[in-house]
Each structure stands twice: as C-alpha cells, then as structure tokens.
Amino acid sequence: MHIRSKSFHDMQPIPSEFAFGKPGPDGEPCVLSDNRNPHLAWGDVPDGTRSFVLTCIDVDVPSVGDDVNREGRKVRADLPRVEFVHWLMIDIPAEFREFGAGSCADGVVARGKREPPGPPGARQGRNDYTGWFAADADMAGDYFGYDGPCPPWNDERLHHYHFRVHALDVPTLAVAEPFTLADVRRATQGHVLGEAVVVGTYSLNAALRR
Numbered sequence: 556m557h558i559r560s561k562s563f564h565d566m567q568p569i570p571s572e573f574a575f576g577k578p579g580p581d582g583e584p585c586v587l588s589d590n591r592n593p594h595l596a597w598g599d600v601p602d603g604t605r606s607f608v609l610t611c612i613d614v615d616v617p618s619v620g621d622d623v624n625r626e627g628r629k630v631r632a633d634l635p636r637v638e639f640v641h642w643l644m645i646d647i648p649a650e651f652r653e654f655g656a657g658s659c660a661d662g663v664v665a666r667g668k669r670e671p672p673g674p675p676g677a678r679q680g681r682n683d684y685t686g687w688f689a690a691d692a693d694m695a696g697d698y699f700g701y702d703g704p705c706p707p708w709n710d711e712r713l714h715h716y717h718f719r720v721h722a723l724d725v726p727t728l729a730v731a732e733p734f735t736l737a738d739v740r741r742a743t744q745g746h747v748l749g750e751a752v753v754v755g756t757y758s759l760n761a762a763l764r765r
Contacts (some may be wrong), residue, residue, distance in 0.1 A: 671700025
C-alpha cells in the first residue's frame, strides 16, 4: 500500500491551516488555527480488503505536563514521550480512496464536533483533545473526528504526526461507540491485510519553525 497527501510531503512541515493552533500575528505563541483536515489518498490496496481504518497520531507528546506552555520554562527534548490521537476513523468503505482537504474538518469547534462528516458508513472515535480539555470550562466535551496539531509552544522537540491507513479483511469493526484508539487496536488484531503511513511535522516553537 501507499498513501500520499497534496497538503504536505512526507517528513515535512504540515501547513498551519491543517493545525488546531498556530503562532499569533502579534507574537502570541499560539492562537486558534483553521483546523482543516489535510488531503489524503491511498492505493495499491491488498486483495480481500473490505474496509479501512484511518488514524492520525502525534508520537512526541510530553509524558509529563508540568512545564507545558509555561512562561520561562521549556519542555526538554529528552523528556519521555507518549501518543496523542488526533483522528480515528473506522469502517471506511473498501471502495473509498481519498479525503479532500477540509472535507471532514474545517474550523475549531468548542466542546468538540458531535457528528463530524466522513464517508457513508464510516464511524469516527474520540480524539485526545477530549482528555486535554476536560478541566477547561469553556472547551470541555467529547472531541470526535479530526482536530489538528497544537504542540506545546515551549517544546524543544519537533512533533511528528503519523497519518496511517490500515486495510482490513472485515467490513466493520466490533467496537461500541464512543470508541478510542485502544478499542480499535484490540478489534483490528488478526484482521490487518496491509498498511501505509505518511508523516508530517509541526511545531509552535519559534526556534524550530525557522
């Protein structure tokens, strides 16, 4: 399998229009961005494919948040990292091959998108902004579908966003809604025929954006 994007090149920066946060026009470290999903297309699908799963995961999220977005502090590059889910879609029909830019997400929705658009029959799970905003009175809610990059603006590490498609031998996954990445990983065991990934990078650290 292969996957590509017209919105960014593999291992190259993701444009800010596809991010949740971007540097502000007056020197602010972060303001809300356009939050559009990027274009994605895939092919060379294995025989017997009956559906697809799509994920977008940031693999460079700080494991400890004590210094995140705090003036006069830095998130060290050598700090251990964990995953953060930005997009989770299952039951994508086998004949489907391409997402247009902005077709599934266009703008930040406070408290999360309840019914994000997608291919007929596909289902979208919670992303990890659900937990990130849980204590924020203005933003707390269930975040479904795509919400783009917004790494700590004081992080010394460049973040990598893995857009991955799995081809499955089943038309639907036996997961109840609302579902998470852990649910999907359990359900796909033994059903993956092939996969492809394209990786984009993003940072709000001015030193890394130069």
